Amino acid sequence: MSSPDTTPPGGPVEPPFEPRPTPAASAKPALESSLERVAMEMLRQQRNERRWRVFFRLAWLGLVAAVLWLSFFQQGSAPTHSTPHTALVEVRGEIAVDTEASAELLVGALKSAFEDPGSQAIVLRINSPGGSPVQSGIVNDEIRRLKALHGKKVYAVVEEVCASGAYYIAAAADEIYVDKASIVGSIGVLMDGFGFTGTMEKLGVERRLLTAGSNKAMLDPFSPANPQQTAMAQAMLDQIHQQFITVVKQGRGERLKEAPDTFSGLFWNGEEAVKLGLADGLGNLDFVAREIVKAEEVIDYTPQDNVAERLAKRFGASIGAGAVKALRELPVLK
Structure with missing residues (x-):
């Protein structure tokens, strides 16, 4: 017996159409x-x-x-020290404008130290190779003026180096104390530079220089040396050297034992400096404060950079001044 035919008339019925979701539609969420x-x-x-x-x-x-x-x-917090003490002023590094050892800063510190009623004497602690004869001369003159005005003594204490312009300053002290290995002296003047004419000739470089005044380009490193101008510069150095010698003789007086090389620009260790009369004895700051001044408390009057100045220097504010200074050609006590 066969099964009944359930196919509807007109053929099989298709299931209702259900659209599948497209890939774009499924990716949208x-x-x-x-x-x-x-x-x-x-x-x-x-x-x-x-x-x-x-x-x-x-x-x-x-x-x-x-x-x-x-x-x-x-x-605004610079105190006035009324108790007896030894006043300290440090001379550090190159003696020049815009340095720690400029005349402006040192003179200001010296005035404060002398004017303080508690300061029994002033000690210059020196560690400097020298520098500008003008700056050194200003400080020397001011020390002698303040000594006469206030009646207080000044002692120089040399640490590593007290040469040339630094000794120019030390000569104003009543007494100079050194370490046996300190470097002392170099009483002379120099003016250094370079000549590039040979190099320019090899490179084929021509110097074109216009001046008004026959000596305006004196000592120009890119022009041949002029014997007359060189002699003029040497005469100027000799005059400054003689000024230096006069200051040393006035400061040291009969203690100075002149030798042929004393003013030749040579330098000596501390022991030899004492023998030559360029120094008075061996001793450091503590020794001078304790044994000579009789005031062991030491108060430092050396100018200190404030925070703003230290930050400015750290960020390079003084680079321009250093570059200009490096290009100058001036007499130097070294």
Whole structure:
């Protein structure tokens, strides 16, 4: 017996059509989710960046405020020392304008030290190879003036080096004390430079120089040496040297034992300097304060950079001045 035929008239019935989702339609929610996550991440980063910007701005404002406050505090807090003490002024490094050992800074420190009623004497602690004869001369003159005005003695204490312009300053002291290995002397003047005419000729470089005044280009390193101008420069150096010699003789007096090489520019160790009368004995700062001045407390009057000045130097504010100084050609006591 056969099964009944259930096929409807007109053929089999197709199931209703159900469209399948396309790949683009299925990816749309995932794309939107990814974009949302990216947007949220960017928003979070922007918020973090804003927070850091605010933090750094506040930090810089705080730093500037601290520097200004410390600078004001340092400038306005110079105490007057009434108790008996030994006043210290340090002469460090090159003696020149815009250095730690410039006449402007040293003279200011010396005035403060002399004017303080508690200072029993002034000690110059020297560690310098020399420098400008003008700056050295200004300090020497001021020491002698202040000694006469206040009636206080000045002692020079040499550490490593007291040469040339530094000795020019030390000569104004009542007594000079050194270490046995200190370098002392170099009583002379120099003016150094270079001549590039041979190099220019080899390179085929021509010097084109216009001047008004026959000696305006005197000692020009790119022009041949002029014997007359060289003689003029030598005469000037000899005059400055003689000024140096006069200052040393006035300062040392009969203690100076002149030898043929005393004013030749040579230098000696501390022991030899004592024998030659260029120094009075061996001793350091503590010895002089304790045994000579009889005031063991030492108070430093040396000018100190404030915080703002130290930061400015650290960030290169003095580079320009150093470059200009390197290009100068002036007589130097070295």
